[in-house]
Amino acid sequence: MSALxxxxxxxxxxxxPLALPGGLSLPVGRTAIMGILNVTPDSFSDGGRYTDVVAxxxxxxxxxxxxxDLIDVGGESTRPNSTRIGADEEWARIGAVVESLAADGVIxxxxxxxxxxxxxxxxAGAAIINDVSGGRWDPEMNAAVAQSGCAYVVQHYRALPxxxxxxxxYGDDLVGTLIERVGSQVQDAIDAGVTADKIVVDxxxxxxxxxxxxxxxxxxxxxxxxxxxxxxxxxxxxxxxxALEGDVDANSxxxxxxxxxxxxxxxxxxxxxxxxxxxARKENDVD
Numbered sequence: 001m002s003a004l005x006x007x008x009x010x011x012x013x014x015x016x017p018l019a020l021p022g023g024l025s026l027p028v029g030r031t032a033i034m035g036i037l038n039v040t041p042d043s044f045s046d047g048g049r050y051t052d053v054v055a056x057x058x059x060x061x062x063x064x065x066x067x068x069d070l071i072d073v074g075g076e077s078t079r080p081n082s083t084r085i086g087a088d089e090e091w092a093r094i095g096a097v098v099e100s101l102a103a104d105g106v107i108x109x110x111x112x113x114x115x116x117x118x119x120x121x122x123x124a125g126a127a128i129i130n131d132v133s134g135g136r137w138d139p140e141m142n143a144a145v146a147q148s149g150c151a152y153v154v155q156h157y158r159a160l161p162x163x164x165x166x167x168x169x170y171g172d173d174l175v176g177t178l179i180e181r182v183g184s185q186v187q188d189a190i191d192a193g194v195t196a197d198k199i200v201v202d203x204x205x206x207x208x209x210x211x212x213x214x215x216x217x218x219x220x221x222x223x224x225x226x227x228x229x230x231x232x233x234x235x236x237x238x239x240x241x242x243a244l245e246g247d248v249d250a251n252s253x254x255x256x257x258x259x260x261x262x263x264x265x266x267x268x269x270x271x272x273x274x275x276x277x278x279x280a281r282k283e284n285d286v287d
Contacts, residue, residue: 014029018197018265019195020150031259031264032267033266033272034267035060036269051093060101071106073094074094078113087116102125103125111131113131114141115138115143121148127151128150128151128152129150129151129152132204134182134202135154136157143193146189146194154189155202167208168208170213179224179226186229200232205218214240218259234267236249236268257281260282261282
């Protein structure tokens with residue numbers, strides 16, 4: 001493993017299973033690899049590369065061939081100072097991609113803030129809705145996910161990067177405060193009808209969190225499993241990783257391997273092949 005500001009991964013509990021619609025299932029007993037597919041012109045690391053449907057599908061299938069267990073399709077960037085778009089434009093960007101991948105039997109997650117996009121994605125065969133606001137941006141999102149039958153990634157949320165409402169004060173116990181806040185979001189989803197076996201939680205690295213705070217969350221990652229929900233971690237190519245010396249994808253892959261050893265349900269990554277190799281090396285080191 002490269003020189004990351006992380007200790008050896010602590011002993012972890014078994015990764016909880018997740019109920020997916022349509023008889024779909026993910027591997028049990030190991031961390032799943034979620035490949036990132038940005039069908040956007042302005043994402044922070046690969047904006048504009050996969051706006052064409054053919055290019056997007058080719059890249060998705062390359063990630064599956066490299067070992068991705070599911071593909072997270074996004075049509076709206078949430079990087080700092082990104083441009084907000086409407087749900088119709090978002091679906092125009094991603095609809096054909098979601099439909100084609102789902103028809104091929106690929107487990108598709110859709111990264112969206114919009115309830116109407118979540119509904120369209122479910123009708124097109126998506127299995128997971130990944131909302132970086134955890135139901136806080138669109139007041140109809142929780143109900144839309146409940147009605148869809150999709151699994152639901154509930155990310156901790158204060159504000160999108162660079163927007164009003166973004167601040168970094170969490171008191172004396174950063175991780176405890178995040179757990180409490182995301183727990184409130186989870187409860188709202190359950191109150192709207194989402195069943196507990198369909199919920200994943202995400203600490204939201206890079207969202208209203210400084211670089212030092214992101215590292216602290218990673219060091220205390222097993223605490224996020226205390227509520228019994230699967231944990232998704234998305235560190236790949238984020239600002240706090242780019243601040244490290246060395247190759248950003250290699251460092252991202254090593255962080256993903258640490259998260260896998262610490263019990264993450266899934267890691268959300270750009271470079272699937274590097275992540276698969278890093279996890280294998282970590283497992284061999286432990287053995």
